[in-house]
Amino acid sequence: MENIIEFENVSFRYEADEEGKLLDLAVENINLGIEKGSFVAVLGHNGSGKSTLAKLTNAINVPESGRVLVNGLDSADEKNTDEIRRTVGMVFQNPDNQIVATIVEDDVAFGPENLGIEPQEIRRRVDEALKSVNMYDFRLSEPYKLSGGQKQRVAIAGVLAMQTQCIVLDEPTAMLDPSGRQEVISTIKRLNKELGITVVLVTHFMEEAVEADRVIVMDKGTVFADGTAREVFSQSEKLLAVGLDVPQATQLAKLLKAGGINISTDILNEKECIEALVSLLKE
Amino acid sequence: MARDITIGQYFPGKSLLHKMDPRVKIVLTLVFLVVIFLCKNFWAMGLMVAFLLGGVLISGVPFKMLLKSLKGILLIIFITAILNLFYATGGKVLLDLKFAQITDKGVYTAIFMAVRISCLIISSSLMTYTTTPTMLTDAIERLLSPLKVFKIQVNTLAMMMTLALRFIPTLIEEIDKIMNAQKARGADLESGNLIERAKALVPILVPLFVSSFRRAYELAFAMECRCYTGSNERTRMKQMKMSFLDFIFIFGIIVLLAGVILLNRFFVHLI
Numbered sequence: 278m279e280n281i282i283e284f285e286n287v288s289f290r291y292e293a294d295e296e297g298k299l300l301d302l303a304v305e306n307i308n309l310g311i312e313k314g315s316f317v318a319v320l321g322h323n324g325s326g327k328s329t330l331a332k333l334t335n336a337i338n339v340p341e342s343g344r345v346l347v348n349g350l351d352s353a354d355e356k357n358t359d360e361i362r363r364t365v366g367m368v369f370q371n372p373d374n375q376i377v378a379t380i381v382e383d384d385v386a387f388g389p390e391n392l393g394i395e396p397q398e399i400r401r402r403v404d405e406a407l408k409s410v411n412m413y414d415f416r417l418s419e420p421y422k423l424s425g426g427q428k429q430r431v432a433i434a435g436v437l438a439m440q441t442q443c444i445v446l447d448e449p450t451a452m453l454d455p456s457g458r459q460e461v462i463s464t465i466k467r468l469n470k471e472l473g474i475t476v477v478l479v480t481h482f483m484e485e486a487v488e489a490d491r492v493i494v495m496d497k498g499t500v501f502a503d504g505t506a507r508e509v510f511s512q513s514e515k516l517l518a519v520g521l522d523v524p525q526a527t528q529l530a531k532l533l534k535a536g537g538i539n540i541s542t543d544i545l546n547e548k549e550c551i552e553a554l555v556s557l558l559k560e
Numbered sequence: 561m562a563r564d565i566t567i568g569q570y571f572p573g574k575s576l577l578h579k580m581d582p583r584v585k586i587v588l589t590l591v592f593l594v595v596i597f598l599c600k601n602f603w604a605m606g607l608m609v610a611f612l613l614g615g616v617l618i619s620g621v622p623f624k625m626l627l628k629s630l631k632g633i634l635l636i637i638f639i640t641a642i643l644n645l646f647y648a649t650g651g652k653v654l655l656d657l658k659f660a661q662i663t664d665k666g667v668y669t670a671i672f673m674a675v676r677i678s679c680l681i682i683s684s685s686l687m688t689y690t691t692t693p694t695m696l697t698d699a700i701e702r703l704l705s706p707l708k709v710f711k712i713q714v715n716t717l718a719m720m721m722t723l724a725l726r727f728i729p730t731l732i733e734e735i736d737k738i739m740n741a742q743k744a745r746g747a748d749l750e751s752g753n754l755i756e757r758a759k760a761l762v763p764i765l766v767p768l769f770v771s772s773f774r775r776a777y778e779l780a781f782a783m784e785c786r787c788y789t790g791s792n793e794r795t796r797m798k799q800m801k802m803s804f805l806d807f808i809f810i811f812g813i814i815v816l817l818a819g820v821i822l823l824n825r826f827f828v829h830l831i
Contacts, residue, residue, distance in 0.1 A: 337781060359787060367785040374775050375782035379570075379693040379726045386797040388786040399797040417572055421729040435786065 280310035281443050281475050282334050282365065286343035289329055303329040304498040311477060313442070316469045318486035319479045321495035322520045330495065331447045331479045335365040363392065366436030368446040372428035381431050382407065382416040388439040406437035409472070410464050426457025430464055437468070443475035444468070450482065462488060483510070483524040487545045494521065511543045526550035571689040576805060577619040578690045582699035584806040588813050589687045595820055596679050601830045604823040605675060611816050612679055621689045629685040630678060637677050641670040668830045693725040698796060716790055731772065738767050
């Protein structure tokens, strides 16, 4: 498969503070390719560079050295910025700070309006986008009356209406309650599976990362581990060393194994764990 | 707290007023505000009030909601009425107090002022209740678009208005949160004289400003991500077209204006 986003030896640092002291590199020598249509989770604790990585994908941050290519377009070239942002949409952590309009459907229309699309076409896209995140019934509501999970789905619809090929979500569930988190994650998964939209999910929740096709673990600005969820989470010692947990089900299996019970340790979620335990009990 | 603010509030509905072209609605509301101040006697005022009540009925906005918007300025209406009661000179003296006189002209002025301010608030609330804030700012943008000749960035102004309206409830929520947080730390916000209470607001305003700037920063990022540059030609999902309905309303206002002028001519001016 073709890569939609390509990182080539990318390093980036934030601007110096008031005293003019040079800050450390936020990300260093990143080489990555994000495959078209894939669902990638980026994990890491605070300050690991995962959000910086997200902001490099659509030219909010421009690399200090190296290149970021989106569909072959270099993000450092300002002429490409517009096209890159039409390709890669972004959803942020705080739903309140990314909703622009006072009515849900007007907010979803904001992106397409900026692109100069015909009114009837915007209407069609807005309705379609709201339906695909199950927020069509709320199209005339005021955003501040919605729950966190609903607001975040409106934000996702706002990106969908621009018909981007890739959505980057920077900790979209960090401020949500468990049910809101569930709404958002299942929406993302559905968009990936049904519409074939490439999803990059930056998160620090292991349970969310498990859902992805591929998990990238960041630590100190570099890629620490990269592989399928099963590959990455089976190395629990390594993850614990950089301050990350493994999913609870995996942890339980590990502990049972250590206690002398013959259970597979590449268990990822509760369902698999239950199945393994039930089959053990039957034996 | 958020419930008390009616500015920019919208009452969803499908009435004729909701369907009106927002540009026409704004202009007609402005004309109506002028008509309110043209009324010089009870006949003219009656016609104007009847017209306004008709508008309220057509809109389907519950009268209670409109009265709620009056609640906030009840004190202002009251003070204005009292002041006018004593301020007006001339006419028959009804009551002679040592320090002031109450004349029949004063009583009329007080009544007219109270009615005028109430109608002012109700009519402008009626406009905002039947128009979404987005439509309102879009309409203002289009009405102001001739100013582009003077190199005034009308679309940026309209965007600023939209964002301001959008963040009113968010910031009110934030103020509530900060107030509770400061109260939990022992801040005393309710007692003391005016100056002490104003001083007590400082620990609330400082965090509010800091967080507003952070919000603005994040919002700017989010808007850029959605291809907003501030300079590009934007299209609009909702188009504005004047329909037959709008001409009926324009005709209605013209009839009202003519009626008020005629009634002013034929009956005695009271103020």
